[in-house]
């Protein structure tokens with residue numbers, strides 16, 4: 001039997017012309033330049049399986065910083081940058097990671113369309129050397145599309161450690177494309193990679209291009225169909241006919257759609273396709289797409305057999321050993337809970353140690369500086385009371401309350417970044433997948449939820465909603481978009497931290513852990529209900545690849561932490577500040593005449609209560625009282641529809657304005673000497689139960705505005721964005737009322 005790699009087989013195509021030379025891309029069918037007079041920069045597209053180091057390669061080639069993370073689904077849209085090599089400028093594009101180019105999911109389609117429609121001059125296929133066989137499956141598909149191709153044999157260090165010896169020369173010959181060994185995380189091999197790309201761009205003849213041989217029976221059909229397709233000149237000059245033929249036999253609906261639109265005689269091609277599929281299926285007694293896929297796997301396996309030697313065959317590498325414990329059916333969830341618990345303990349512990357070292361906790365230092373700041377502007381109180389109130393209550397009381405948690409949040413980001421970089425996230429998805437399957441959410445949904453903050457805290461729902469693009473089934477995507485915002489994102493953290501500091505001071509880590517567990521439990525329930533009653537449909541299977549564990553690099557962790565903390569600060573200083581000032585205004589206007597009141601205190605109260613916010617907040621209290629919220633929380637929560645950080649900010653402002661009452665009542669008291677936490681803790685109307693009900697509400701209610709916009713974009717209609725707001729807000733309210741009422745009935749509210 002001929003192996004697919006036998007160099008004597010006639011199927012080893014040597015032409016490799018189509019889509020290879022830059023000239024093809026520069027001109028359209030009539031030979032006109034496509035992009036006007038501007039000389040077009042050569043394009044290098046980076047493709048490969050998820051988590052093989054594409055973004056690392058991209059960053060090193062272009063010198064930019066894109067998010068690198070050790071779990072799939074991070075790169076959903078392609079990113080662009082420039083690279084320089086031998087005095088030339090290249091356009092580099094980071095494509096989404098996919099296991100295949102069959103166009104089952106949106107990101108596969110994005111990657112594939114880029115290769116066939118944009119016709120990059122070179123595709124750099126980043127391949128995980130420690131997982132060669134699976135990675136070659138996609139390379140096999142790329143080979144058929146015939147772009148200029150360079151293989152980056154990445155993670156060669158990991159392969160080494162696992163005892164794989166890969167012969168690069170053999171691989172180069174067998175694939176018929178230059179292979180460059182790289183360690184992208186350390187920037188090794190990047191120059192060689194660029195040089196190889198430039199050679200391809202310059203049209204230097206490379207090795208003899210290989211391609212999958214599908215066996216006589218299939219090949220015969222592929223050949224016949226290829227000829228039919230090649231007869232259509234409009235198609236043949238745009239795509240590789242053989243690739244189209246294979247795709248049609250694979251029943252690829254996207255390719256069918258494309259061809260139908262492009263061909264003059266679609267009927268002929270369709271008939272030929274049906275005949276080919278029929279011939280293959282009746283011969284093998286199996287579906288044509290299965291046969292094709294099997295042959296591709298065979299191709300990959302054969303190459304691995306030829307090129308890879310294991311120094312110690314059968315020895316389990318370390319990652320596998322760890323996974324036996326970590327991904328164990330019973331131990332896995334226990335360990336996961338332990339890891340998250342340890343994460344929170346560590347976060348608060350670091351904060352404590354800091355206090356021991358520097359005299360105050362980081363949050364304490366922040367509070368202290370804001371108190372100082374309000375001391376500085378105290379002089380304004382007499383001369384310009386309005387301005388003083390704006391600065392003191394609106395800016396310091398509001399944004400200060402958000403920013404004072406930055407040190408703690410940065411520590412949280414850091415620990416999450418460490419976990420991400422080790423490779424544990426993929427395991428979490430794997431462990432949770434089993435639990436979630438019964439609830440109608442599959443593994444990729446879980447990855448999205450982890451991005452949203454499911455690993456402890458401090459994610460964001462926006463990239464999570466975008467990450468749902470990795471889901472194949474539209475219904476899975478929708479459910480995930482609707483439940484992911486329930487995770488504890490970074491914006492909810494200051495609300496939790498503030499209330500926990502006030503009411504659960506001795507149980508900080510435990511409380512955060514409880515909130516984490518509750519967020520998952522609620523998301524599960526919501527997912528189940530949505531799946532059952534709103535978005536019914538079949539579930540798609542999920543294959544989770546477990547990447548090898550990495551020791552996180554200091555640079556990577558610090559970079560991640562800084563990126564996220566900076567984003568957080570930037571948001572607090574811009575959007576949150578703006579919304580907060582708006583809320584300050586509605587809490588301070590319209591003005592009432594203070595002369596009408598007996599004393600300053602009464603005037604203040606009347607002013608607050610008759611302000612726009614006071615009226616709106618009080619109009620809602622008959623309902624929200626059930627959950628224990630007074631008008632100030634109502635205003636804060638309304639503000640929270642825009643962004644969750646606003647909740648703390650607005651409460652800070654409201655209580656800061658109200659504080660003046662107390663100051664007036666006790667003229668000797670230190671003015672503004674308290675943080676919001678301390679104020680609430682000393683307020684007799686506040687209890688731990690009330691705080692808890694508020695935290696649950698904030699956890700579940702409406703996604704923030706930006707998330708809604710992204711949900712609209714990703715789901716294609718406002719309907720789902722509105723539904724998301726409506727169902728989660730009602731759900732949150734019911735939960736908060738339950739907590740508050742049941743708690744009160746048990747006497748916990750005192």
Ligand code: GDP
Nearest residue numbers: 051052053054055056068069070155183184185
């Ligand atoms: P992408 O999903 O393909 O874009 O992969 P990333 O660039 O995000 O990298 C995934 C993970 O692999 C990160 O934790 C990188 O630090 C790590 N990584 C990338 N290249 C190498 C390599 O050559 N060796 C090792 N040991 N780790 C790598």
Ligand code: MG
Nearest residue numbers: 054055074075
């Ligand atoms: Mg990436």
